[in-house]
Amino acid sequence: MLVRFWGTRGSLPVAATADAIRTKIANALVAANGRAIGDVGEAEAFIDKELDFAASGTYGGATTCVEIEAGESFFVCDMGSGLREFGLSAMKRCADGHRRTYNFFQSHLHWDHIMGFPFFVPAFDPLAKIVIHSAHPDAEDALRRQQEEISFPVPFDWLRASIEFVAMTPGEPIEVDGLTVTAEKQQHSHDSYGYRFTDAEGRTVVFSTDSEHKPDNMKDEAAFIEFFRNADLVICDTMYSLADSVSMKEDWGHSSNIVAIDLCHEAGARRLALFHHEPTYDDEDIQRMHQESIRYEALTREGSELEVLCAYDGLEIRL
Secondary structure, three states: OEEEEEEOEOOOOOOOOHHHHHHHHHHHHHHHOOOOOOOHHHHHHHHHHHOOHHHHOOOOOOEOEEEEEOOOOEEEEOOOOOHHHHHHHHHHHHHOOOOOEEEEEOOOOOHHHOOOHHHOHHHHOOOOEEEEEEOOOOHHHHHHHOOOOOOOOOOHHHOOOEEEEEEOOOOOOEEEOOEEEEEEEEOOOOOEEEEEEEOOOOOEEEEEOOOOOOHHHHHHHHHHHHHOOOOOEEEEEOOEOHHHHOOOOOOOOOOEHHHHHHHHHHHOOOEEEEEOEOOOOOHHHHHHHHHHHHHHHHHHOOOOOOEEEEOOOOOEEEO
8 A cells, every 4th residue: 555645735835936936046056065976866865865855955835635555546535736746747657558447535615625536637638537525515506616617717517537425424435446445524615524544454644624623622533533543654634733723723724743643553554644734834834833743742652753744745654
């Protein structure tokens, strides 16, 4: 099982500004401290050994889209702007013989989680089969509405793929092309749903974004502790700091890195990926949150170590 992150931002896509790129280059030159770098290989070795991630790369700017590679079909969580890049990659793989079945699992229908679908190239492939799983009865309405003429020039009915909508019931597992998938209702405007994916070997990925967990009401979080139980990877909404999540952004439908770590510790999860990054945070802000999260995990650990990763566009995690 391989997890690929195609979009990791929340709320809206963001792009690195010219000033941000300029600052990264300037900081890299200062770190090089006048050393001679003769070719690209030497430059890449310097980047790998001497620069941290915020200085040498970026967490990215596409909104939520995560691929779970397992078996012959595609499995995709959410249709944020990262879906465009996934679609282009998928078309190349299909040209090499990959099965053209796309299983989508929608956390919810807010625009940042569906905005990539009009740009999803496989939707125009008459040989493709797209199955959209959701616990929202209005999922089809939402996708059709964003392709009405007032919003987008290509109507939904011009798509050539076979498109099917499957209603899921929270708490009731279903079998989809070799994976067992269970939905869990979450606290968010118009509701959202997390998904637990388990393969035949028992490897488990939990996708849980746009979910608010309140630290002063953890008794009600028992369902999520079970939902995360012994997961190999939990992809969790950590949009805000703890201070923001309990003060000015309470009831905004998102959670914090601290609560995510607490839940994963209680559940005995093995890895946590910080996810759905705040669009106003730059790379240094996100890296700082990641470092603080690693320290907090070590301080609060009572059993096995929880590996805390920070998702970025392009990250791959093999289970």
